[in-house]
Amino acid sequence: MNKATTSSNRHYILQSGDFQRLLDSIIGNGYRCLGPTVQDQAIVLDDVSSVKDLPVGWSDNQQAAAYRLQKNGSPAFFGYVLGPGSWKKFLYPARERLLTTTRSRSGWKAEASAEPVQKMAFLGIRPCELQALAVLDKVLLEGTYADPVYRARRSQILVIAVNCAEVGGTCFCDSMSTGPKAVSGFDLALTEIITDGKHHFVVESATAKGDEIVKLAHGVSASDQEISKADAVSTAAAKKLSKKLNTIGVKDLLARNLTHPRWKETAGRCLTCSNCTLVCPTCFCITVEDYTDLKGNSAERVRRWDSCFTMDHSYIHGGSIRNTPDSRYRQWLTHKFSSWWEQYGISGCVGCGRCITWCPAAIDVTEEIQAIRDSEKT
Amino acid sequence: MKAENIDPMLTKPLRIQRVQRELPDTFTLEILPSNGGFHFTPGQFNMLYVFGVGEVPISICGDPEKSKSLVHTIRIVGSVTQAMSRLKSGDTIGVRGPFGSSWPLAEAEGKDVVIVAGGIGLPPLRPAIYHILNHREKYGKVVLLYGARNKEEIIFWKELEQWRSRFDMEVHVTVDRGSGNWHGNVGVVTTLVPRATFNSADAIAMMVGPEIMMRFTVLELLKRGITGDRIYMSMERNMKCGVGICGHCQWSHHFICKDGPVFSYEQIKVLLDKHEI
Incomplete structure (x- = not known):
């Protein structure tokens, strides 16, 4: 696990009793602090200002098509794994005005939406979700055109990751090399340690900003022994992962099986409800809607998340290209695991397992890919 | 080409100079580009926006060497192109582009x-x-x-x-x-x-x-x-x-x-x- 710890990173110990100070120093530095809360019987990412806002003593039980929050009596602040919503909603909101057009004497004029950008702190982001941000960066920042809204927000976030001590029944980060320990892409990475009635965090800091925040919260230097205890938590978590995906050659495997009968079989269960795309932390499709005021003097263009499971997604005059559920399911799965590699040089899947948990038909991407792989053996 | 500071979704309102009916369901818009003219390579397209209705991709079909006029020939196939067909000379249309790849005209030189x-x-x-x-x-x-x-x-x-x-x-x-x-x-x-x-x-x-x-x-x-x-x-x-x-x-x-x-x-x-x- 030592590969994860770059030598230049600093390590601190933060007592659980000082966690409120951490929140205060984040907020005191001008950040809107966002983190896990319990709402509607799920972990929901929202504003956090007090330790009491955190899901203290809650864990989640996740299986295909099943999600239950449970009180487990543990003092852990981060004893859950993942909620349905990803951090994407703060950087690339589900609905956002793109521009406003207003009639003028000589026609009309267009103005880009210039909403002020608030500095945000992402407290409790998981290692797989850090990778999801790296994936979105490739899509939204590294092309010929960058998305201005995403760029403005992304450049100002403070990233406080929490390494996983528990794993969910649908996670497969180990297979995707994205967890359970954060390797890069954070200011601070916390490992929560509860032993012998003691409760503290080993905090790895990768940036000066991170050092500043953790010192304000009374973090003190960690010993090598304490650091290796934290690493042991991640190692133990990795061992608990039961779901696996064989990713060897998956890009070509799917690309050469575009007409496989499995697509049709699975589509028989798929409701094309688009849940998987909405919970996916890397799905980036958007559509645009137009609205006018009643007098028709001003109009707005609003973008909102879209899903390749809808008929509208592929609609051109005359009808939708992907008419059947088979083709829409194939589009989603092959994009994540195959064509994404061609487009961005990385996998579109980070192994968070949300699409499995939140699929009402319990369709499991790891099973689907394995089934196609197995069919080639015979 | 890295278009760092360009908002790719911000449409530019331009004036329609001339509308020509080609077929009962097909028409041509000649659009006056803003200063400097409109430059594109054959094969590229623009996103054309009708106020309050929507935006659609339409290929550019004028002479690439006549940058003083941007020409689009459009068939009515949906609500946006329907609304576009009602635009008249002097009206404003939103243009984003040009986007996309081009015909291999350099590669074709010297060939049939x-x-x-x-x-x-x-x-x-x-x-x-x-x-x-x-x-x-x-x-x-x-x-x-x-x-x-x-x-x-x-x-x-x-x-x-x-x-x-x-x-x-x-x-x-x-x-x-x-x-x-x-x-x-x-x-x-x-x-x-x-x-x-x-x-x-x-x-x-x-x-x-x-x-x-x-x-x-x-x-x-x-x-x-x-x-x-x-x-x-x-x-x-x-x-x-x-x-x-x-x-x-x-x-x-x-x-x-x-x-x-x-x-x-x-x-x-x-x-x-x-x-x-």
Whole structure:
């Protein structure tokens, strides 16, 4: 696990009793602090200002098509794994005005939406979700055109990751090399340690900003022994992962099986409800809607998340290209695991397992890919 | 090219100079570009926005060397193009672009060029035809094969006649269904391929039309000996952004908006015969 710890990173110990100070120093530095809360019987990412806002003593039980929050009596602040919503909603909101057009004497004029950008702190982001941000960066920042809204927000976030001590029944980060320990892409990475009635965090800091925040919260230097205890938590978590995906050659495997009968079989269960795309932390499709005021003097263009499971997604005059559920399911799965590699040089899947948990038909991407792989053996 | 500080979704309002009815459901807009003119390469498209209604991708179909006027020929197929057809001279239209890849006009220099268009597929090819005719000496034989559903749907009729009257261009026109007042070729456009004269060893083909037409035209061109890496076609998919962000135009790993719309057959042949990809 030592590969994860770059030598230049600093390590601190933060007592659980000082966690409120951490929140205060984040907020005191001008950040809107966002983190896990319990709402509607799920972990929901929202504003956090007090330790009491955190899901203290809650864990989640996740299986295909099943999600239950449970009180487990543990003092852990981060004893859950993942909620349905990803951090994407703060950087690339589900609905956002793109521009406003207003009639003028000589026609009309267009103005880009210039909403002020608030500095945000992402407290409790998981290692797989850090990778999801790296994936979105490739899509939204590294092309010929960058998305201005995403760029403005992304450049100002403070990233406080929490390494996983528990794993969910649908996670497969180990297979995707994205967890359970954060390797890069954070200011601070916390490992929560509860032993012998003691409760503290080993905090790895990768940036000066991170050092500043953790010192304000009374973090003190960690010993090598304490650091290796934290690493042991991640190692133990990795061992608990039961779901696996064989990713060897998956890009070509799917690309050469575009007409496989499995697509049709699975589509028989798929409701094309688009849940998987909405919970996916890397799905980036958007559509645009137009609205006018009643007098028709001003109009707005609003973008909102879209899903390749809808008929509208592929609609051109005359009808939708992907008419059947088979083709829409194939589009989603092959994009994540195959064509994404061609487009961005990385996998579109980070192994968070949300699409499995939140699929009402319990369709499991790891099973689907394995089934196609197995069919080639015979 | 990194367009760091450009908001790719911000449309630019431009004035319509002239509207011309081409067919009952097809019209041409001539748009006055803002200062500096509008520069594009043949094959590219713009996202055109109608106030309060929506935005659609439309290929540019004017002369690339006449940057003082931006020309789009549009068929009414949905609510946005319907609203666009009601715009008049002096009205404002939103323009973003140009986007996408281009016809291989440099690669085609010194070679014979075969252009195959079906129906409303002629406008996206017209800038390439203009370019070739503007630099006629740089190209070998130039053949245009055009097919429409019937006589009434032949677009750019006068220009087709002008081109056909040139001694340095071969033009064949056909209609799917003949009628009493049509005395030309009858049959789908693929039937014109065998009678076109070109040097198949190094000719370049460019085509636009319905996908099914392009699939069968490719087969005819391959039969004539043009290899797949010299056959180019322009593809169409739903697009909301034009810059590879909205995800709608994906065709396997290709984004039609930025990797296309012009592709070589070699690039896409594994996809062309896949249903609903």
